[in-house]
Amino acid sequence: MDRWKPNKFVKLHQQLGNDWKYFPIIGNAISFLGNNEDLMKVFMNLSVQGFKRTHNAISFWLGNIFFVGIMDADQAIVVLRSTLNKNFMHRFSKYLIGNGLVFAPVDIWHRRRKILAPSFAPRYVSKYVTVFETHAKIVVKQLESKRQPDHPFFNAFVENLKNVAARLCQPWLHVDVLYQLLPVYIRQEHTKKIIHDFVNDLICKTKALIEERDGIEAEVYNPTNKIKVDVKSFLELMIESSKNTDKAYTLEELREETLVLALAGTDTSTVGICFTILLLSQYSDVQERVYKEIQEALSDSEKPLQMEDLFKLKYMKAVINETLRLYPPIPLITRYCKQDLKLPTxxxxxxxxxVAISIWGIHHNPQHWGEDVNDFNPDRFMSGQIPNAFMPFSHGPRNCVGYQYAMLSITTTLVTLLRQYRFTPATNFTYDKNNPLRLSFDVMMKHVDGFTVQVESRG
Structure with a gap:
């Protein structure tokens, strides 16, 4: 161990440790080399190591930076409730998103959470059933014509985050001066401009729409896709909610929160939907049970969805929860301790x-879920009791403010798709314990093979 490392960290590392090789100066960083799929394998290995240790935790070094990896729910809850500070690694995401709610320092987070919270109140979120169903029906039409959406903003967003994820665990790339000499930095600047220009234009159009409406409740025009809906967008709610505060959101702040919504709201929902469809394609009995529940709850296939309809879909919710348990969109979150913190162990x-809290690890910890922890078993959520070890939207004061929005989006989209289509495995692919899904860490956890399934019309 390098002599210049702080003694308090060295002592804890001797108590916890890990199974990786240690090298002077770079620590365990060599174990994090590779592509985004390799990085996800490292996070999974980190969790498995923790399962075997007394404290359900390990420690490791990225250069001179000391980490404690936690994959136990009770310990994670203590950290997430008492430690609100994000650690230094979030600055790489801030390069694109700035001080959006997910990445903001505590003082900025407090102010923005207070402004944003009303926008996610049930009275607003429930109105989005119609919006989600409208867009899900567009997906249905696209599947009919086999069209694939291809938007510069989407492509730039995915590429930028993938490069951010690759940078996180390589301490030699943490130095901005060095990183800016690499070709990948030029690509990051290019994709960042595409993303910011698109969102800035959207904000300007939305502000113009609000001014034109002049406070009169009317049919809302969405400038991004030319679909008329009778509910305000979250961007409109953010603009209007901040008007009555001491300081209204600036263009930069609106852009930051819009990008957070795209990342932490839309992208997580999309990943959740895709993993659920992928699992349903492999478990035909589960898929048919979900479809039967939908038919019993809605009967008429042309009936528009209502909020009360979704409350009836208990097995659907269990399937979604079990999918989020096995494949949490955000597999790892980090915190920084500004004072000593004693854990339950x-x-x-x-x-x-x-602190690196492995959501993937907590969700795969046999001490929490039993020996069948790696099985896809939605019935484990049918009791109505949600275990403390289930935290796909984090936990504590800095949990996901839009988790209800995400669940509503996932449920509505899946109902709309399953009413029209049956999903079956892609040719020559079968998912089981001996042939697990290939996963990659692109800030979100993604399926390496692109969530490939076959689609059959129920008609």
Missing amino acids: GIILPEGSN
């Missing part, structure tokens, strides 16, 4: 510790 995280 007795270990003390010293001031200055970085």
Whole structure:
């Protein structure tokens, strides 16, 4: 161990440790080399190591930066409730998104959460059933014509985040001066401009729409896709909610929160939908049970969805929860300890510790879920009791403010698709314990093979 490392971290590392090779100066960073798929394998290996240790935790070094990896729910809850500070690694995401709610320092987060919270109140979120169904029907039409959406904003967003994820665990790329000499930085600047220009234009159009409406409740025009709906967009709600505060959102702040919504709201929902469809394609009995429940709850296939309809879909919710357990869109979150913190197992995280909380690990910990932890079994959620070890939307004060929005989006989209289509496995692909899904870490957890399934019309 390098002599210049702080003694308080060295002592804890001797107590926890890991199974990876250690090298002077770079620590365990060599174990994090590889592509985005390799990086996800490292996070999974980190969790498996923790399962076997007394404290359900390991420690590791990225250069001179000390981390404690936690994959136990009770310990994670203590950290997430008492430690609100995000660690240094979030600055790489801030390059694109800035001080959006997910990445903001605590003082900025407090102000923005207070402004944003009313926009996610049930009275607003429930109105989005119609919006989600409208867009899901567009997806249905696209599947009929086998068209694939291809938008510069979407492509730039995916590429930028993939490069951010690759940079996170390589300490030699943390130095901005060095990173800016690499070709990937030029690509990051290019994709960042595409993303910011698109969102800035959207904000300007939305502000013009609000001014034109002049406070009169009317049919809302969405400038991005030319679909008319009778509910305000979240961007409109953010603009209007901040008007009555001490300081209205600036263009930069609106862009940051819009990008957070795209990342933490839309992208997580999309990943959740895709993993659910992929699993349903492999488990035909589960898919047919979901479809039967939908038919019993809605009967008429042309009947528009209502909020009360979704409450009836208990098995559908269990399927979604089990999917989010096995494949949480955000597999890892981090925190920074500004003071010593004692965990339930007795270990003390010293001031200055970085904590990596493995949501994937907590969701795959056999101590929480039993020996069938790796099985896809939606019935484990049918009791109505949600275990503390289920935290796909994080936990504590800085949990996902839009988790209800995400669940509503996932449920509505799946109902709309399953009413029209049956999903079956892609040719020559069968998912089981001996042939697990290939996963990659692109900030979100993604399927390497692109969520490929076959689609059959139920008609």
